[in-house]
Amino acid sequence: MNTYLECIPCFFRQALFAARAATRDERQMKQVLDKVSALVPGIPLDSPPPETARWIYSVVREVTGVADPFRAHKEESIQKALSLYGMCKSAVDHSEDPLRTAVRMAIAGNAIDLGANPDLDLEGEMRNILRGDLPENPYQAFKRSLEGTRTLLYLGDNAGETVFDRILIEVMGKDTVYAVRDVPIINDVTVEDALKSGLGGVARIVSSGCDAPGTILRRCSEEFLSLFASADLIVSKGQGNFESLSGEDAPIFFLLRVKCPVIAGHLGAQNGDMILKNGRERQISSSV
Numbered sequence: 001m002n003t004y005l006e007c008i009p010c011f012f013r014q015a016l017f018a019a020r021a022a023t024r025d026e027r028q029m030k031q032v033l034d035k036v037s038a039l040v041p042g043i044p045l046d047s048p049p050p051e052t053a054r055w056i057y058s059v060v061r062e063v064t065g066v067a068d069p070f071r072a073h074k075e076e077s078i079q080k081a082l083s084l085y086g087m088c089k090s091a092v093d094h095s096e097d098p099l100r101t102a103v104r105m106a107i108a109g110n111a112i113d114l115g116a117n118p119d120l121d122l123e124g125e126m127r128n129i130l131r132g133d134l135p136e137n138p139y140q141a142f143k144r145s146l147e148g149t150r151t152l153l154y155l156g157d158n159a160g161e162t163v164f165d166r167i168l169i170e171v172m173g174k175d176t177v178y179a180v181r182d183v184p185i186i187n188d189v190t191v192e193d194a195l196k197s198g199l200g201g202v203a204r205i206v207s208s209g210c211d212a213p214g215t216i217l218r219r220c221s222e223e224f225l226s227l228f229a230s231a232d233l234i235v236s237k238g239q240g241n242f243e244s245l246s247g248e249d250a251p252i253f254f255l256l257r258v259k260c261p262v263i264a265g266h267l268g269a270q271n272g273d274m275i276l277k278n279g280r281e282r283q284i285s286s287s288v
Helices: 007-022 026-042 049-064 071-093 098-109 122-129 135-148 162-172 189-198 224-232 237-247 260-266
Strands: 151-153 173-182 204-207 231-238 252-257 274-279
Touching: 007 026, 007 274, 026 049, 049 237, 071 098, 071 162, 098 135, 098 162, 098 252, 098 260, 098 274, 122 173, 135 189, 135 274, 151 162, 151 224, 173 189, 173 224, 189 274, 204 224, 231 274, 237 252, 237 260
Parallel strands: 151 173, 151 231, 173 204, 231 252
Antiparallel strands: 252 274
């Protein structure tokens, strides 16, 4: 997916949000915005937004000296999600179709996104999702693909939703590798966050090697690229992974919540929609 002009003001909003999380010094915040302004002429519109976002957050780190400004937010999200794990796991286990319910919960968890939705009511979101549903054709395609899968690569997105990824991985019951960001960026999941979420008990956790809030293959490690090429099925969570992988010819299913008008327009969807998209077929979405 290419960068849209509407993404550029969003980069500034994210830069200021991250700077405020890292420092109380308004002079440093202004310096962050000044440096981001200098980047604008060089922003390539033919690259995915996560490519530019990696520049933005490197500026925040450089100016403030804070490597992980959202660490406390991530820990709070993980603890809140863990407090809901029992309720959500029980709802999955007692549902008519545990896989369908687990997929819905994993998508609902994708609403935990400080870059797009910093004021999320997580418990309300999870309860609300039980009243929604999934588009039927992509779900049946996903279910069929899963039946023939031996090795599954799961691309994580935000810390906190990792707990609901864990539930889906438990239900799928496949040999799973869970890929995370190489360094802290926004509230995206790192190895440390994945372990705190309990994912180490259900999957092998690896870094993608990418320092962007997405999966930009040319910036990933050789280990990850080998896993990506050999996986029978790839589950890709979140907007950043969709933005960076939507053009790839691979056995990918994208799971995400639509959280911005650019993604909504690109997918022919609406903000808040649950998306389960077969990467090799046309999009069908469903509103919650």
